[in-house]
Amino acid sequence: MACALINPKAVCKMKARRTLVVIVSAVSLLLLISCREDMHNQPKFIPLRENTFYPDERSARPTIPGTIARGQLQDDPLLYTGKLNGQEADQFPFAMTENDLERGRERFNIFCSPCHSQLGDGNGMIVQRGLKKPPSYFEPRLLKAPVGHFFYVMTNGWGAMADYSDQVPVADRWRIAAYIRALQLSHPAKSGELQTAHHAANQVPEQSSGEVKSAEPVRERKVEGTVIHKEAK
């Protein structure tokens, strides 16, 4: 209307057509841009997304039965279960040195002492604040328990206690078991005896090519048979 007031009709028509052309080309340009394919649509599997390529429509393929990831072949039952022939074993899968015991002590104080206390009497801080009290490691039953039992409890949990297999790697679980055994031995000991035991532990490498000699006082204390699994890695 405004156009017709100042211009002849033909000029107005031409202007209107030009505007139309501009709008149409702008819109189709936009459409063209958004239709760009490039590498957006690759023939690839997106993890755990539906996929029509396989009959079960899953992009993530199940592992072939019997597949074992590198480093996860658990072919040593003693090392991984704490058992030999279905029985909790009273031997370690590898030789425990003083360093292993030291590491066991450190791990025990981190992961176990909050409940079991650093002494192992089951009066940890969490227990003092109301959690169920675990048995003392100095109960006759646990004094007699094979070391494999402690490994088993850490690996699978026990009653109200959760397992620690995620937090504590296999070798450290054995080191903790060794440290608990050492705690059990030191508990009723007189200071003179402890000196001897410590001395024996220090002698380990020279005396016996890495075998646990600190188990000596164990025998005196009737926790017999704590021997080393020879095929240990």
Ligand code: HEC
């Ligand atoms: C959060 C508390 C808590 C922590 C941490 C904990 N425990 Fe326990 N533990 C318990 C309780 C509670 C029981 C008693 C469970 C029951 O009898 O129901 C128990 C029981 C045990 C027993 C005795 C099993 C038996 O034969 O009666 C052993 C051994 C043991 N724990 C070892 C460990 C070790 C080793 C660690 C560290 C890796 C650990 N626990 C960490 C709470 C804990």
